[in-house]
Amino acid sequence: MENVKVKNISRLSFLKNTGIVAAGLTFLPGLVSSKLRNSLLSSGLAAGNIIDYQIIIPSLVSSIENQAAQQLQKYLSKISIKPIPIAEEGKTAVNYGIYIGETEFAKANEINFNQLPEAGFINKTTGNNFIIVGGAKKGLLFGVYDLLEGLGFRKYSNEDAINPKIKSFEPEQGIKTYEPLIKYRTTSYSQMADQEYSDWHKLSSRDDWGLFVHTFNTLVPQQIYGKTHPEYYSLIAGKRQPGTQLCLSNPEVLKVLVESLKNKIQEKPASTYWSVSQDDNDRYCQCDACKALNEKYGKVPSGSIIHFVNQVAKEFPDKIISTLAYWYTRKAPKNIEIESNVNIMLCNIESRRQAPVFITDPAFSNDLRDWGALSKDILIWDYNIQFTNYISPFPNLYTLKPNIKFYTDNQVKGLFMQANDESAAEMALLRSYLISKLMWNPDADDKAIINEFLSGYFGAAAPFILQYIESMQESLVKSGMVLSIFGDPIHAKNSYLSAEMMQQYKLLFDNAEKAVVADAKLVQRVRTARLPIMYAEIQIGRTEIDTARSMFRKGINGYILAKPEMKLLVNRFADICKLNKVKLVRERAGTPEHYRASYNRIFSNMEGMTKVKSFRKNITPITNPNPKSKGLESLTDGVFASYESWQEADQNWVYYTGQHMDFILDLGSVMPITSVNMDFLNPQAQPDWHLFALPKHVSYSLSADGNNYSEPVMIINDNNPNPLENPEIIKISILPFQAIMKTGTKARYIKVHAESLLKTPSWHIRSGQDISIYCDEIVVK
Numbered sequence: 001m002e003n004v005k006v007k008n009i010s011r012l013s014f015l016k017n018t019g020i021v022a023a024g025l026t027f028l029p030g031l032v033s034s035k036l037r038n039s040l041l042s043s044g045l046a047a048g049n050i051i052d053y054q055i056i057i058p059s060l061v062s063s064i065e066n067q068a069a070q071q072l073q074k075y076l077s078k079i080s081i082k083p084i085p086i087a088e089e090g091k092t093a094v095n096y097g098i099y100i101g102e103t104e105f106a107k108a109n110e111i112n113f114n115q116l117p118e119a120g121f122i123n124k125t126t127g128n129n130f131i132i133v134g135g136a137k138k139g140l141l142f143g144v145y146d147l148l149e150g151l152g153f154r155k156y157s158n159e160d161a162i163n164p165k166i167k168s169f170e171p172e173q174g175i176k177t178y179e180p181l182i183k184y185r186t187t188s189y190s191q192m193a194d195q196e197y198s199d200w201h202k203l204s205s206r207d208d209w210g211l212f213v214h215t216f217n218t219l220v221p222q223q224i225y226g227k228t229h230p231e232y233y234s235l236i237a238g239k240r241q242p243g244t245q246l247c248l249s250n251p252e253v254l255k256v257l258v259e260s261l262k263n264k265i266q267e268k269p270a271s272t273y274w275s276v277s278q279d280d281n282d283r284y285c286q287c288d289a290c291k292a293l294n295e296k297y298g299k300v301p302s303g304s305i306i307h308f309v310n311q312v313a314k315e316f317p318d319k320i321i322s323t324l325a326y327w328y329t330r331k332a333p334k335n336i337e338i339e340s341n342v343n344i345m346l347c348n349i350e351s352r353r354q355a356p357v358f359i360t361d362p363a364f365s366n367d368l369r370d371w372g373a374l375s376k377d378i379l380i381w382d383y384n385i386q387f388t389n390y391i392s393p394f395p396n397l398y399t400l401k402p403n404i405k406f407y408t409d410n411q412v413k414g415l416f417m418q419a420n421d422e423s424a425a426e427m428a429l430l431r432s433y434l435i436s437k438l439m440w441n442p443d444a445d446d447k448a449i450i451n452e453f454l455s456g457y458f459g460a461a462a463p464f465i466l467q468y469i470e471s472m473q474e475s476l477v478k479s480g481m482v483l484s485i486f487g488d489p490i491h492a493k494n495s496y497l498s499a500e501m502m503q504q505y506k507l508l509f510d511n512a513e514k515a516v517v518a519d520a521k522l523v524q525r526v527r528t529a530r531l532p533i534m535y536a537e538i539q540i541g542r543t544e545i546d547t548a549r550s551m552f553r554k555g556i557n558g559y560i561l562a563k564p565e566m567k568l569l570v571n572r573f574a575d576i577c578k579l580n581k582v583k584l585v586r587e588r589a590g591t592p593e594h595y596r597a598s599y600n601r602i603f604s605n606m607e608g609m610t611k612v613k614s615f616r617k618n619i620t621p622i623t624n625p626n627p628k629s630k631g632l633e634s635l636t637d638g639v640f641a642s643y644e645s646w647q648e649a650d651q652n653w654v655y656y657t658g659q660h661m662d663f664i665l666d667l668g669s670v671m672p673i674t675s676v677n678m679d680f681l682n683p684q685a686q687p688d689w690h691l692f693a694l695p696k697h698v699s700y701s702l703s704a705d706g707n708n709y710s711e712p713v714m715i716i717n718d719n720n721p722n723p724l725e726n727p728e729i730i731k732i733s734i735l736p737f738q739a740i741m742k743t744g745t746k747a748r749y750i751k752v753h754a755e756s757l758l759k760t761p762s763w764h765i766r767s768g769q770d771i772s773i774y775c776d777e778i779v780v781k
Helices: 011-017 034-040 063-079 104-108 139-151 195-200 251-267 288-296 302-315 362-374 397-409 428-440 446-479 499-515 520-541 564-579 592-607 632-636 727-731
Strands: 054-057 086-088 097-100 121-126 129-134 174-178 184-187 209-211 273-275 320-325 342-347 378-383 414-418 552-554 560-562 618-621 654-657 661-672 675-681 697-703 713-716 734-740 746-755 772-780
Touching (some): 054 063, 063 097, 063 129, 063 139, 097 104, 104 129, 129 139, 139 195, 184 428, 209 251, 251 273, 288 302, 302 342, 397 428, 428 446, 446 499, 520 564, 560 564, 560 592, 564 592, 632 654, 632 661, 632 772, 661 772, 675 746, 697 734, 713 734, 746 772
Parallel strands (some): 184 414, 209 273, 273 320, 320 342, 342 378, 378 414
Antiparallel strands (some): 121 129, 552 560, 618 661, 654 772, 661 746, 675 734, 675 772, 697 713, 697 746
């Protein structure tokens, strides 16, 4: 989108109103006009007209026609005094019929089945009869659900749809045809796993995909070829590195991959889309031949990708070969044509989310335009997720419509709106509902959809929930903060999650809960919606001491303790997460119990500091921490760190990068010592990607005078850090390096050495880079 200007209008007003003026259909629930809906609902049940209807199916009924009839029967029977019957066409007299699918009645009424859009439908009334027909890809089901929504049914979650308040069925004369502008529509909220929910919201089937993204290692596994054929993989800094990307200029790689793909297709011959795409890292091949391809095709890494995928596509002319334009391949190549059966999945993982992507990421707009010049088959992978904090507040709701409109205005025909898989994540049900409606009809009124969902799902609590959403949005816009999909609530502690705003949100949720106090189900829904505020309060609280919102307070003699109310909050948060069957609070790792245990470690260790001899004792560095780390004095300040936030480590960890940890602790005087311990942080997912690891060993040498030290007591880490050889490594959150001293041991000084790997090993995806080690306290007893 070019020359976007916003004049004399607030950013919030722009976000709320961009793209809302319809350029075609005006949204109404179920795409049924208000006149038709009023007619449908005009007669009360007392008139008895609903019970006169039959659902008529073809004599040779298909599975999808049978399913559509059963779903229609299920819901229409809820507004009738008796079940609505299903009858085979020609076997019964029909005065009031709802004809499903390819019936003779539909053909006689001039329905052309050969021209039906794949995912679209036609609903037609003729006299007292109603016809629903649809395309090959569940269009018939979509037509049924469209009718049900027109009657007032709503499906806000994977529970049975909510019934309309008025119960009648009296269709008017007319015909309506609908074909979605976005041909492939999907998202990844957990309720999508429920097939009825997914079909109700007219989402495309993932069954269309035989393989879905990041497939290089799936098709040419390093576990099979890494040792015997390292030349199949990226050359980086003069060395082949299996587990990164493929060498796309190697003709043997093409042969192996094509043969592997043939075998995969034989297992799922009905699937249309097959992804041949880069793995999830940026370590592409730097060999001369791959460099030459990239140079030839626009001086970008996507050049070798498209050259390679084109060759694969020629081997499978009856399939669509999809590849990623992602990260280092987001920029389009030049001087090359893309095969007609190649799909480009263009990703905007870099885009900020506080405003529509055409504002926050103009480079993406250019990339979309450039890819559009090469391919007419583009699927956008859009991000509606905060990877590192699933439960955290993420105020981007009012950017969803302008983003989707922007894509369709640029001829995008496929859309994957990535989300997280937790139904209790921040406004997950609302987001799922809104995104599905907008993908089906990009001209829909997003504010009307939001209001309708809140009213239907939260009842009398809806006004308070809406005020929460809008006040957070206003606060974000006013602050000018950038919203990242890799962000953290801590980043917003002076913005939309400031102390003042947090108090306002909590009051709104208190009022929301009071408004529905007589309805246990609605109370629970409000409490679930409150989880993100609880999470933010915990995460922000651990960054402060002795403030109104801090997790910690100073006790007697300077000891730091957790506030009782914060301990209760952590446990309440974890309990509500469990009640809602939350599996993870962040991507790839971190269950609610893991979260609870991480904080309980902090609380119990702080309570035990009165018995610790190293508290507030002096440390002399031999080597220095990373300049961005807290200083070494933090190792004796009595504040322990959370290990649940390992992806962006708690600020209370002290870390060294590219060097060993060496320092001397001065206890102030010679005293008895029974034990010395330091806990080190471990990456709890993807240890072959993240740039920190456990030390190889930690040693403690003791001295009474600071000159003469004992032989080191060495604690060895026996855990192999390579996840390919030791998959269990990801189960370690922290590893204690505890030395139990001999009875009668006394010392004043303790010299500490923690042996780092220094560089990422050869098996690491980012091999050869500086690696860090993290520790929070040294505990001497």
